[in-house]
Amino acid sequence: MAYNAKHLTLMAHGAGQQWWAYRTTDTPATVDTTGYFTGEAVGMLKVGDLVFVQQVDDPDSPGSVTASGWHLVLSNDGSTVDISNTTVLTTADTD
Template identity: 35%
Template structure:
């Protein structure tokens, strides 16, 4: 699949930093690839955090990623820092 603008929303903004939320059916390894967020390059800044709910409907993962590069319209994110763990009950 591909980036969907309607799935990216601002949670908080202060002092040139934005905390974003993004939901997608794409797996997190697709989302963290260079270029996935290129369409949003004008909004995303290096150091912004993206709270991520990925792999919805198939292989869900949840966590945070950081915008590590945004140059010449190419956006790259860090690998996901996962939240939560397997619930065994």
């Protein structure tokens, strides 16, 4: 699955920084590929922004989360966005 603008949401902003959330079926390695975020995302994502990504079974109605983690926007030259590798969040469900 390629980037889908419908699933990128601005969660908070202040002091020149923004925090985004993004849901996808794509793996973290796919999402952190240079140029993954296209279209209007290039005009929205700024260097230093945080992007929280969840890999889910269905971005419209998630029933399970496969992976999640933080990315930092490293560069945006106006046509290509590059984000950092995933800082993985681990989860446990011991009940």
